[in-house]
Structure formats: structure tokens, C-alpha cells
Amino acid sequence: MRAGTGSAVRRARTGWRFMAPALTVVVAVTIFPIVYSIYMSFNRIQLTLHGFHFQWVGLSNYRLLMASGLYRYAMEFTIVYAVITVLAELILGTLAALILQRLRRGRSGLLALLLLPWSLITVISAEMWGYIYNGVYGVLDAILLSLHIIRTPVVWLGFPQLAIASTMFADVWKTMPFVAILVLAGLEMIPVEVIEASYMDGAGSWQIFWRVQLPLIRSTMSLAVLFRILQAFGLFDLPFVLTGGGPGTATESIAVLGYQVMFQDLSFGPGAAVAASTTALVLIMAMVFLWVFRGMAEEGMA
């Protein structure tokens, strides 16, 4: 054993030396911009030929946002979208995990298939769904017409409610497998004996799921949910490519709005205020995330 404070101090110093390069990069390129973006949100910003010019304007960018119906809608849309898609993913993902857990033949093949949407470039999946949803030659209309479910072709991305639902469906398709894999891992951590004992006691599959498995994977599930909700707050690629935020502004998320304000209107001050509100949302959720994580660590579940 290494004793003596001298050696401990020396080892700590060596540790810092190993960490310093990585931490420097992370602080400089992620943490500094997060903080700087908040500072930017209190300024009027003008781009000059090579640099930029700041002028302190206090809360005026935020007042602008508060008065904007577009911003309020984007905020609402992003939160509602996150809640609904994550809930749908959780239900479908859990079902998928239960199927995978019981499946014997073709299990690893199915698991591999599930990894494909997860690893797909979101821009590509957006284009893919754009073609499927197309109101003239889309395959979804063709299928529904031939099954006599609809009588005339539906322009899926042409109406606000439908466009929102279609975007959500495409999102669930891509991210449900992530939840399924996490829940499956949680299920596999439950000792086989626990399940077998419940069978011996005469419990049915559903009872076992509700009374035995679900309570045991609750913490895994809540972490998956929080993680996914945080990701969903940053929603950008899918609506940007699939609907362009439309029709009108129906699918305009905070990130899409922020991008438009910053890089199309070149209003960096108000854009930074939009970005800072994402930071606030994420920090609040991160607190919840950590609180749950602490609870889990204390229960000895980690």
C-alpha cells in the first residue's frame, strides 16, 4: 500500500497531468461557449468584416422573446413533443424489450436490426420519411389506399396536426430502439430465479411484468426517459429537413427557431437568448436527472 501524504500528493499531480489535456478541450470548447452564450444574450451583436461588435442591452433580447408568439409556441411545441415522443418510445421500447427477452430464435438478428435506426444519420431518415409521407407518390398513401383505409391521398406534411404527428412517428421509429436496448439490459439484470419463483407461485406473464419486472427496472427506465427528454429538447435535424419547421411554424422547435434567428436573420443577440432558454431547460432537467441518479446510487442500484 502507498502510505504518506507526499506520495498521495504526487499521485494526485500525476492524475491531473493525465486529465489536463482532455479537460482543457472540454472547458474551452463546450463549457466556455455555454456560459458565453448566456453573456451574448444580454447584448446587441453586430458582425463586422472579420469579427463582431457587442453592445450591452440588458434584458431587451428576453423582452423581445417574451413578446413573441413564435417563441412561446416553439417552447410549448418542444416540451409537448419531448413528452409525447418519449412516452411513446417508453411504451413501445418496453414492449420491444419484453419481446426480445423472450425470443429465442433470431434474437441477435433482431437486436442488430434495432441498431440500424439508432446509427442512421437523422438527416437521411428525415429524407426517407419525407418520401414515404409524400402526398403524390408516397408509399404510405399507396398502402392505405389499397387497404381502403383512406379514400383520397393524404398530404401528411401539409396540415399542422398531421405534420406534428408524422414528425413524432418518424422520431419514435428512430429512437425507440435505444429505449428498447436499455430496458432489455435492465430486464436481463433481474436474476432468473426471481422470475421462476413467481411462476412457481402461479403468477401469469402480465402479473410478473407489472408486479416483479417493472418495479425492478423502474430506475433504469427513469434514467432512459430523462436522457431522452434532454435529447429531445435539442430537436433540430428531423424537423429542419422533414418539414422545414412547417407547415407555417407548426413543427418549429426551439432549436430550429434559434437557428433561423441566428443564421438566417443574423440576429445573434435574440438567437443567444433562445439558446440560453434551452440551457435553462436542460439544467433544470439535469438537476432532476442527478437527483434520481443520487437516489439510485443510495439504493445501491448503480
Place this chain on the structure above:
Amino acid sequence: MKRDTALVRVGALLLALFVAAPLYWMLVTSFKTPSAVGQTPPAWFPHPFTWMNYRTSFTYLDFQRYFMNSVIIAVSSTLAVLVLGSGAGYALARFPVRGRMGIMTALLVVSVFPEIAVISPLYLLMRLVGWLNSYQGLIIPYTAFNLPFAIWILRNYFLSIPREMEEVAEIDGANPLRTFLSIIIPQATPGLFTAAVFTFTATWTEFLMALTINSITPYRTIPVGIALFGAQYTVPYGNLFAASMVSIVPIAVLVLIFRNAVVSGLTQGAVKG
């Protein structure tokens, strides 16, 4: 559990269909002629079958360049993440650094931050130093954004490696860097693979930063190239999906080969914290 089999099989079939059908449609479309792509009702198989879309995407539509840019940027970022991340992961796993838990927590929070929260300062910074439309303009942010998760994965992996050999090396008088390179790294390959697959996937698919920082053709990556492909009124879906299939293949192969690493990484990332 035996009586569930029929239900489970039907469920598995539906699940496979749900996941595979859209992908199948993209694959089929990539082999169709332009007139077949816009045909109603659509044909379930590509008839006549053509490789034309693949040739066009690569010879006329700059896709070759986007592909090369993506490879250069994703590979460089992944290497940088592995080099920097393994050092930090090792320090957090083995050395009595003060504030270790605080650092780990901060990394966890940073790793879930949406890009929109940082994109404007990054853009201004890159503009200031003249790195808009350059490789380093994306490699540096990609490295920084993927480090936190990689550090977590690697630290967890280092914790699972027994300490004995390091202690022997230390007694023999080897310096920490040498111990790390010759004893720890060789034992950590599975952890390194997991971190590499995750970083590569994340950088290969990233869109918002690539769109804002590298916006002109010579430096565009695949996602930007594909998104702006379809900016015209009529989308050339055949070409688009041919290009898409080509860019899916490397990542799909990587993920399928290392699927155990991916699954364990996903699980570690969220189950173990």
C-alpha cells in the same frame, strides 16, 4: 414462458417489419429509374433495376467529396477523443484527484447539452480565427463534445482492470506514462472500441454544427450534403437514397461488427450512470 411463444413470434415479426420496412423502401428506391421513383402506385421491387443513381451521385453530385470530408473529420475526431479521453479516464479511475465526483458529474451534464446552446459562440469564434469552412473547424468541437461520454465509458472500463500489473510496474520503477501505455492500454481495447464506435457514429451523423460551420461545398460533410441535395423543388430521391445507402454502409458495418460493444456502451451510459 413457453406458452408465450406464438405471441412473442408475432410481436417479433411486427417489430422487425416496423424497423425494416422504411429502410427497405429507401434501398429499393435507390435502384429505381427517375420515372419509377415518382410512379403511382409505386412498384414494390425496382423494375427496371438500375445502378444509375449510384453512378450519378458519385460522378456528378460532389458526393465523393462529402464522403471524404466525413471520413477525414470523423476519423480525426475519433482518434483525438481516444487519445485525450483515455488519459482522463485513467486519471479518474486510478488517481486520488480531488473533486473527482464533481468532474464526473459535470462531464455527464455537458454530454447531454444540446448543440443549439453553444452554436452561436462557436460560430463567432471560428469566424474570428478564420476556421469557418475548414477541417479543424469541425474536428475540434466534435472532439470536445464527444469527450465527456468517452471519458465515462473508458473510466468504467479501466475500473474493471485489475491493479496488480500496474503495481508491479510501479515497484519496478516504470513511470506512470509508460505503465499506462504498455500495461493499461493493451488491456483496455474493448473499452476503446466502445468509445470509438460511439464517437465515430456521433460525428458521422452530426448535422447542426456541420451546417453552420462548414457550409460551402468543398468542406461539407455527408449530412449537410444530403440535406441540401433536397433543397430544390423536386427532390432527386433516387440519387439521394443511393448516396444515403453508401453512407449508411460504413456505420452499419461498424455497428454490427461491434454490436456487443455498442450495447454495453449504451447500457453503461445510462444504466450505470
